[in-house]
Amino acid sequence: MLERHEIQVFLTLAEELHFGRAGERLRVTTGSVSQTIKKLERLIGAPLFERTSRRVALTSIGRTLADDLAPLVAGMDQAVRRAIDAGRGVAGELNVGFLSAIAGQLLLKAVSEFAARHPDCEVHIHEAQGHDAVARLRDGSVDILITDVLIAAHPDLSAGPVLLSEPRMLAVAAGHALASRDSVSPEVLADHPVILVPTDMPEAFQADRNPSHTPAGRPVPRGPRAASFTETLTLVAAGRGVFPVGENVARFYPRPDIAYLPMYGDAPPIQWAPIWLTTNFTERVRAFVQAAREAPLIG
Missing domain, CATH: 1.10.10.10 (Winged helix-like DNA-binding domain superfamily/Winged helix DNA-binding domain)
Structure with a gap:
């Protein structure tokens, strides 16, 4: 055996x-x-x-x-x-994480709601990075993570309900030819290199942020690869390329050297949700997901 x-x-x-x-x-x-x-x-x-x-x-x-x-x-x-x-109830400890500033705001709302419902469970908050987010779920140092739902595109991960669906925008340098426009179509990606995300991000996330073709089938040129989101914005500001983001990036990462332009047409929203290791769906995780779903929306 x-x-x-x-x-x-x-x-x-x-x-x-x-x-x-x-x-x-x-x-x-x-x-x-x-x-x-x-x-x-x-x-x-x-x-x-x-x-x-x-x-x-x-x-x-x-x-x-x-x-x-x-x-x-x-x-x-x-x-x-x-x-x-069943023996413990919703008690003990729960390690929760977030990836990005907007995910942090969603997490804080969920933590507040969860703590009010389950005061016997101590919640520890952790910030994850793109390169270690999935690894921390797998090694148990984080029980649940709020992040872009595409991060859950692994066979051993599960995603909860979408907590926020935000319109997509395009980050361009303040002096870029597109910066003076009120909005842009996804088709402009064929005319400007797009900053590449790290290779250790899930394929679904890479395909979303770094599409090979526009909705009309035009090839998208590839820009330099960034190691982090902060580096991505710095490369954008330097005029090395453009990058699709959610509308809350303009709120949490305002920069005088970057313009954020709404994207219209076939630009899907960016969605945020709790994710967890499928085999780690404990009663505490279940209760936290429920609290996150029912917590008040962020302002």
Whole structure:
């Protein structure tokens, strides 16, 4: 029979398809991951992964085993958490995080509402960064995060209700040719390079902020890549490119060297929501999501 830690190693490698990253998530050595997988393959009697110097891929048997095991493990984790929560109620500690200034405002409203309803649960607030937000959900240092809903585009994450849907704007340098306009169409992205987001952001987020084509199918030129949102705005101010943002960016990041222009037409809104690790949907997380949904809207 498989032991729990062996299943965890297998499923983590099945997600990462990289021995080093799997070891980092599990906080064990790459060699330990490799030894565990070899042990499982001896037990199964067939390879679970195809390994080359360039890539790691699941075999058909490995894929079937991962598909069968993942929901069983998730169900076991949730059953244990529900039992613990039932014994404790909404008490103990809850670590909540936010990514961006507008998410921080939404979080504070939710925390206030949650604290009034559940005074026996101590809430700790953390600011996350784009490069570590998902990792902090996975390692348990943050139980729930309010952020752009596209950050939840990972198979092991879940998203709650949209707390805020804001119109999209385009950030351009104050001296840019577009700066004097009252509004712009998404089609202008074909005429100006767009600052690129960090490569460690989810693909759905990258595709949204750095589309390859406009709604009409025109290719969008790529600008320099930024390491953070502050760097993105600095590159915009320097005239190195433009960048799509939500309308609240103009409120929280006012700069004399940047103009924020409303986008019309086929410009989808930017949405903010709570997200969490699917296997960590505890009673405390559920109660916080409910409080966030029912908290008064931000002004």
